[in-house]
Structure formats: C-alpha cells, structure tokens
Amino acid sequence: MKRRIFTPGPTPLPERVKLSQAGDIIHHRTRQFSKILEEVSQELKYVFQTNNSVLTFGASGTGAMEAAVVNLLSSGDKVLVIRGGKFGERWAEICQAFRAKVINIDIEWGTAVDPAAVEKKLMQEQDIKAVFTQLVETSTGVVYDIEAIAKIVSKTNAILVVDAISGLGAQRLLTDEWGVDVVVGGSQKALMLPPGLAFVTLSQQAWKNVENSNLSRYYWDFKKAKKSLDKK
Numbered sequence: 696m697k698r699r700i701f702t703p704g705p706t707p708l709p710e711r712v713k714l715s716q717a718g719d720i721i722h723h724r725t726r727q728f729s730k731i732l733e734e735v736s737q738e739l740k741y742v743f744q745t746n747n748s749v750l751t752f753g754a755s756g757t758g759a760m761e762a763a764v765v766n767l768l769s770s771g772d773k774v775l776v777i778r779g780g781k782f783g784e785r786w787a788e789i790c791q792a793f794r795a796k797v798i799n800i801d802i803e804w805g806t807a808v809d810p811a812a813v814e815k816k817l818m819q820e821q822d823i824k825a826v827f828t829q830l831v832e833t834s835t836g837v838v839y840d841i842e843a844i845a846k847i848v849s850k851t852n853a854i855l856v857v858d859a860i861s862g863l864g865a866q867r868l869l870t871d872e873w874g875v876d877v878v879v880g881g882s883q884k885a886l887m888l889p890p891g892l893a894f895v896t897l898s899q900q901a902w903k904n905v906e907n908s909n910l911s912r913y914y915w916d917f918k919k920a921k922k923s924l925d926k927k
Contacts, residue, residue, distance in 0.1 A: 703833050703861045704884040712888060729927040736924060739894060742863065742886070743878055745870040749896045750920045756860035756881035759893035761789050762915035763856055763877055767901060769909040770794040772824040775816055775853070777808045777839070780832035782858060790827065793910055798823070805835045810843040823853045825904070830878075831862035838866055845873045854901050860884055876901040 700707055721728045739749040752759060768774065774795050776787040779802040790797050800816055802808050808828070817823060826848050831838050841857055848855040854876035859868055863878070864885035870878050882892035897905070897917065905917050
C-alpha cells in the first residue's frame with residue numbers, strides 16, 4: 696500500500712525529485728554547481744513573478760522570516776502585523792524578539808483580514824516602517840487579498856512583507872505587478888521539494904531598508920547573500 700501525505704508541507708515529492716537525490720553530491724565551489732545555482736536563481740524569478748534577485752538560504756521558512764526582520768528593521772521600529780493564525784503570530788514574535796514596536800491587527804482564525812482595517816491602522820499610525828502578513832495563513836488555509844493590501848501600503852512610507860511559504864506556487868501572487876516589497880518562500884510546500892531551502896526577494900525600496908538597518912546578523916545578511924549570488 697502506498698502511503699500518501701496530505702499536509703500543507705512537507706508535500707509529496709515527485710519521483711524525479713526523489714531520484715535526483717540519489718546521485719553524487721556536487722561541491723558548492725565548482726563550475727557545475729555555479730551553473731545550477733545561476734539557472735535556479737533565474738527560474739525562481741518566474742516563480743516569484745519578479746525581476747529582482749531571489750536569495751536562497753539553507754533554512755526553514757522561519758529562518759527566512761527572521762532574516763527578513765533582521766535585515767529590514769532597526770531596534771525600536773514600529774511595525775504592523777496581521778495576526779489571523781499561528782504564522783501571523785510568528786511574525787509578531789520574531790519582530791518582538793528584535794525589539795521592534797509591534798502593533799497587531801488581530802482577526803478571528805479562519806477569516807481573512809479586511810484591507811480597510813489595514814488602511815485604517817496605517818492612517819492612525821503614521822510612522823509604521825513595515826507591514827507583515829501572510830499570502831496564505833497556513834494554520835487556517837485562509838488566503839489574504841495581497842493585491843488590495845499592497846495598493847494601500849504603497850500610499851505610505853511602509854514596505855509590505857509577505858510570508859508566501861505555503862502559498863507560493865499554489866495561489867496567485869504577482870510580486871512586481873502588485874507592488875509587494877518582500878516575499879518569503881520555502882521549498883517544502885507547493886514547490887514540492889524537500890525541506891531545507893528558504894527564499895527571499897526584495898524590491899528596490901526594501902533594499903533601502905536593508906542599507907539603513909542596524910540589527911545584528913551574520914548568516915542572515917542579505918547584502919552578503921546578494922554579493923555571493925552575483926558571484927554565482
């Protein structure tokens with residue numbers, strides 16, 4: 696009897712993906728690996744629907760979420776977090792861990808955030824640095840209207856950061872067209888790959904935040920990761 700897994704992630708692996716792992720390991724400082732990295736990085740732009748670079752980390756999706764926080768914020772920055780499930784709460788917890796001032800929009804689990812509520816909060820709090828949300832709240836399966844939220848956030852000085860870990864490749868997400876500043880993804884969901892890879896893409900506006908951030912990081916440093924990617 697064949698066993699099947701029905702979860703948001705990890706998801707079942709296609710046969711060719713499983714077989715590819717049976718081959719010999721490729722050293723990461725060879726031309727062979729550089730060619731693969733370059734090809735995958737270019738193809739990821741299509742997956743994310745962006746012309747910007749997509750950074751890849753050896754990490755869980757949560758690692759990429761933390762990477763986004765430590766590269767985009769400075770201590771004491773005010774952020775708006777949409778909490779409609781476990782992973783909305785996780786955004787808030789990570790931001791709090793790095794001493795950001797977190798303002799939450801709490802919505803009932805199993806419901807989608809009303810973009811008007813985001814607009815109202817942004818009007819009340821003029822100095823919000825970033826808005827953190829999900830494309831799909833994994834714990835409930837609810838899809839948020841990122842296109843509408845992005846239009847609202849674009850009218851402010853804040854950037855929009857979207858956790859698309861369980862939605863990327865399964866739900867419509869037009870990163871550049873909608874004006875989403877940062878998108879975080881993971882390998883083990885709709886991409887149907889083994890766990891262990893996390894992805895982040897940033898707009899030019901988001902890179903300005905990276906330049907001004909004063910939070911400490913080493914492994915999660917987006918500038919170092921971009922430099923390495925450029926060298927393949």
